[in-house]
Amino acid sequence: MNEAKPATVGSTGASADFPKQAGETQDAMTWVERCIWTERMLKRLATSQEQTKWYSLWDKVCSPENLDQAILKVILNRGSPGVDGHTTEQLKADWQRQGDQLRQELLGGTYRPKPARRVWIPKLGSTELRPLGIPAVRDRVVQTALRAVLEPIFERDFAAQSYGFRPQHSAMDALQQVESLLQAGYTWIVDADLKQCFDTIPQGRLVELFKKRVVDGRVIELLEQYLAAGVMESHKGWTPTQAGTPQGAVMTPRTQWIT
Numbered sequence: 001m002n003e004a005k006p007a008t009v010g011s012t013g014a015s016a017d018f019p020k021q022a023g024e025t026q027d028a029m030t031w032v033e034r035c036i037w038t039e040r041m042l043k044r045l046a047t048s049q050e051q052t053k054w055y056s057l058w059d060k061v062c063s064p065e066n067l068d069q070a071i072l073k074v075i076l077n078r079g080s081p082g083v084d085g086h087t088t089e090q091l092k093a094d095w096q097r098q099g100d101q102l103r104q105e106l107l108g109g110t111y112r113p114k115p116a117r118r119v120w121i122p123k124l125g126s127t128e129l130r131p132l133g134i135p136a137v138r139d140r141v142v143q144t145a146l147r148a149v150l151e152p153i154f155e156r157d158f159a160a161q162s163y164g165f166r167p168q169h170s171a172m173d174a175l176q177q178v179e180s181l182l183q184a185g186y187t188w189i190v191d192a193d194l195k196q197c198f199d200t201i202p203q204g205r206l207v208e209l210f211k212k213r214v215v216d217g218r219v220i221e222l223l224e225q226y227l228a229a230g231v232m233e234s235h236k237g238w239t240p241t242q243a244g245t246p247q248g249a250v251m252t253p254r255t256q257w258i259t
Helices: 022-028 039-046 064-077 088-093 095-108 137-155 171-183 203-211 217-228 252-258
Strands: 116-122 129-134 231-233 237-239
Touching: 039 137, 064 088, 064 095, 064 137, 088 095, 088 137, 095 137, 137 217, 203 217
Parallel strands: 116 231
Antiparallel strands: 116 129, 231 237
């Protein structure tokens, strides 16, 4: 397997010498896709700052190794079909051809995500229903490949006490932290829920914040396509998504990195 080329990184104010703790950062990121994140890239990542901009990421999104890993993850995760009715079982039966086709479409600029299939599910602890947007299986593959490239860039900027939708973090970790604080003498727990959080994320603001770290135009264009793909509901047809991100998509929880 050929090693992916390291990303071109332009840093403002970052030292050219890697700090001693860079190795510790690499060790802590054992979850990254090694077909993308080489040792050199991880060292660059360890020295990155909030103003560091990442270029030349598109080839990593489209790499055969990354797409193969994304296909495997989507197959193992199963899930319901999207608007085209294609299933993960169909992907499993024909994964190599479909992976090659996706790669050709991405490289040729002809790939277009389909609208998410809108379904409504019960909301825990409430009589209300909450909307889910289920992407097509092929779109879940591309989103998974995109996440593998982008997640390490934003992940390292998170606060230690942030647990939601992060690799090697879970709800149990958050509960253990609460227990530790209670044992330390803290007595208040604040449970807050932002109403319609995902549905009201300003898309323009999201993209602008994204551009502060990622400057690859094709990656940005792909993100914008997902935001504008809309949702398809059986009794309403296609509805544009002028705000928010559809819950249920691979990339949607990761918008919390940026917003």
